[in-house]
Amino acid sequence: MNSTIELLLSHRSIRKFTDQNIPRELFDTLIRAGQSAATSNHVQAYSIIHVVNPENRRKLAELAGGQTYVAECSDFLVFCADMKRSTEAAERAGADIVRGMTEQLLVASVDTALMAQNVAIAAESEGLGLCYIGGIRNNPAAVSELLRLPDHVYPVFGMCLGYPDQQPDVKPRLPLESILKEDHYQDDNDAALVAQFDDTMRQYYLARTGGNKDTNWSEQLKPLFTSKLRPHMADFLKGKGFKLK
Amino acid sequence: MNSTIELLLSHRSIRKFTDQNIPRELFDTLIRAGQSAATSNHVQAYSIIHVVNPENRRKLAELAGGQTYVAECSDFLVFCADMKRSTEAAERAGADIVRGMTEQLLVASVDTALMAQNVAIAAESEGLGLCYIGGIRNNPAAVSELLRLPDHVYPVFGMCLGYPDQQPDVKPRLPLESILKEDHYQDDNDAALVAQFDDTMRQYYLARTGGNKDTNWSEQLKPLFTSKLRPHMADFLKGKGFKLK
Structure with a gap:
C-alpha cells in the first residue's frame, strides 16, 4: 500500500488545533x-470564502451550532456552490441562459465537494488536520448575509484547517459488502451487515469513553431524520435562485 | 511540495485505457x-454499483451519450447517493422517520462526491487513470432501472477506472483570485479574470489540436446552460422519493 492510500485510510476529523x-x-x-x-x-x-475577520469567525461558530473550533482553527473556509460565474461568462459570450435547474444545483454541489476533498487531502498530506462543518447549513440565510453571497451561490459546508492538537482514533466504516454491490442494487443482507456494524460502533464508543457512551450507529442516526434536519433548505435554495425545477 | 500534492495537481481525465x-x-x-x-x-x-456484466456496460455507455470507454475500461462504477440504508437503520432502531427532505439530497450527494474523490485519488496514486461520467444523469431513469436502484437511491455519476493508454495534458484552471475570496463574496474583477482565463484556454485548445480548435472557456460553456441541460432531474428525483421539500 502506497503512502497516499495510507494517508486516505488514516483520515479522522480534527476539532482541536x-x-x-x-x-x-x-x-x-x-x-x-x-x-x-x-x-x-x-x-x-x-467559490471559497476564506473567513479572516475574527468577529465573523465567532459569528459563524455560533451559527454553526456553537462549534468553537470554527473560530479557533488557523483557517476557516466556506465552500460555496457557485453558478453565477459560469452562467454570466456564457451570457457575456452571447448565450441565452437558463438558470436554476436542479441539474445545476447538483453539478455545483458535486463540483464543490470534489474540490473540497482535494483541499482536505492536500492539507492532511502536509500534517494538517481538518473538519468539515455541515452546520453552516443550520442557518444558511444568515451565513449568506454575513458573507454577502449573491444569487446562484450557496454555502455547502465549511472547513476548519490547522495543525492538530489531538490524535483521535480512526472511526470505523460500514462493511465493504454493504456499500459495494455487483451489477445490481440489492440489500437483502443489509440489516445483518448494519447489525454487525452497530456492534463495531458500540465497541468503538465504549472504548473511547471509558464505558460511558453505550450506543451504536443506528441509535446515533435517529435524531437526524426525525427532527426534519434543516427543513429550511428547499426554500432557502429557491430564494437563492436554485429553483429545484 | 510533497508527492501527494504533486499527484493532485497532475490530475487529468483518462478516456483511453x-x-x-x-x-x-x-x-x-x-x-x-x-x-x-x-x-x-x-x-x-x-452505494457503489460495480458494473461487471458486459452487456450492461454497453448499455450504460450508450445511455451516457455514446461514451465507449464506459464499456472498455477495466472497471466501471456508478456512485449512488443512498438515503435508504441509513433511514431504514434509524427506523429499525425505533425512529419515526421523515424522508425526502432537500437537506437529505444534499447530504447524500456530497457524501457520495467526497467518497468518489478519495477513490479517484487512491486510483491515481497507483498509476491508474479515471474519468467521471456525469452522462449517467442523461437518462437516470433508465440507468436506475438497469441497476435496479430502489427509492431514496439515485445515480450521481459514474467513474471509469483503468490503466491509462494516453497522456493528455493537465487542463488549466481558473485563476486562484477568481475562486478564492476573503471574508466576503465579491466579483468586481471576475469578468477580467474570466477574459484572462478565456485566453489561457484558447491557447490550450489551439496547442492541443494543431490550431484546429479555436474556442475558449466562455464559448464552451454556452450550450450547457442554453439547452436546459438535463431538465428531467427534478422530476426524476421526486419520483425516487427525494421530494425537493
Missing part, C-alpha cells in the same frame, strides 16, 4: 490542489 | 480508501 498558523504559500497550494479536482464540463462551479 | 485489469485486491483497497472520506454525521449515504 494548536496556535500555529498555516503559512500563506502552503495555504494557496492547498487551494490550487483543490482546483485540480475533476469538474463537470470544466465549469468549476465553486 | 489499456487491456490490463485492476487486480481485485487493489480494487477493494480503492473502495476502502473511498469509505475513509469524511461523511456527514457518519451517515455514509452512498
Whole structure:
C-alpha cells in the first residue's frame, strides 16, 4: 500500500488545533490542489470564502451550532456552490441562459465537494488536520448575509484547517459488502451487515469513553431524520435562485 | 511540495485505457480508501454499483451519450447517493422517520462526491487513470432501472477506472483570485479574470489540436446552460422519493 492510500485510510476529523498558523504559500497550494479536482464540463462551479475577520469567525461558530473550533482553527473556509460565474461568462459570450435547474444545483454541489476533498487531502498530506462543518447549513440565510453571497451561490459546508492538537482514533466504516454491490442494487443482507456494524460502533464508543457512551450507529442516526434536519433548505435554495425545477 | 500534492495537481481525465485489469485486491483497497472520506454525521449515504456484466456496460455507455470507454475500461462504477440504508437503520432502531427532505439530497450527494474523490485519488496514486461520467444523469431513469436502484437511491455519476493508454495534458484552471475570496463574496474583477482565463484556454485548445480548435472557456460553456441541460432531474428525483421539500 502506497503512502497516499495510507494517508486516505488514516483520515479522522480534527476539532482541536494548536496556535500555529498555516503559512500563506502552503495555504494557496492547498487551494490550487483543490482546483485540480475533476469538474463537470470544466465549469468549476465553486467559490471559497476564506473567513479572516475574527468577529465573523465567532459569528459563524455560533451559527454553526456553537462549534468553537470554527473560530479557533488557523483557517476557516466556506465552500460555496457557485453558478453565477459560469452562467454570466456564457451570457457575456452571447448565450441565452437558463438558470436554476436542479441539474445545476447538483453539478455545483458535486463540483464543490470534489474540490473540497482535494483541499482536505492536500492539507492532511502536509500534517494538517481538518473538519468539515455541515452546520453552516443550520442557518444558511444568515451565513449568506454575513458573507454577502449573491444569487446562484450557496454555502455547502465549511472547513476548519490547522495543525492538530489531538490524535483521535480512526472511526470505523460500514462493511465493504454493504456499500459495494455487483451489477445490481440489492440489500437483502443489509440489516445483518448494519447489525454487525452497530456492534463495531458500540465497541468503538465504549472504548473511547471509558464505558460511558453505550450506543451504536443506528441509535446515533435517529435524531437526524426525525427532527426534519434543516427543513429550511428547499426554500432557502429557491430564494437563492436554485429553483429545484 | 510533497508527492501527494504533486499527484493532485497532475490530475487529468483518462478516456483511453489499456487491456490490463485492476487486480481485485487493489480494487477493494480503492473502495476502502473511498469509505475513509469524511461523511456527514457518519451517515455514509452512498452505494457503489460495480458494473461487471458486459452487456450492461454497453448499455450504460450508450445511455451516457455514446461514451465507449464506459464499456472498455477495466472497471466501471456508478456512485449512488443512498438515503435508504441509513433511514431504514434509524427506523429499525425505533425512529419515526421523515424522508425526502432537500437537506437529505444534499447530504447524500456530497457524501457520495467526497467518497468518489478519495477513490479517484487512491486510483491515481497507483498509476491508474479515471474519468467521471456525469452522462449517467442523461437518462437516470433508465440507468436506475438497469441497476435496479430502489427509492431514496439515485445515480450521481459514474467513474471509469483503468490503466491509462494516453497522456493528455493537465487542463488549466481558473485563476486562484477568481475562486478564492476573503471574508466576503465579491466579483468586481471576475469578468477580467474570466477574459484572462478565456485566453489561457484558447491557447490550450489551439496547442492541443494543431490550431484546429479555436474556442475558449466562455464559448464552451454556452450550450450547457442554453439547452436546459438535463431538465428531467427534478422530476426524476421526486419520483425516487427525494421530494425537493
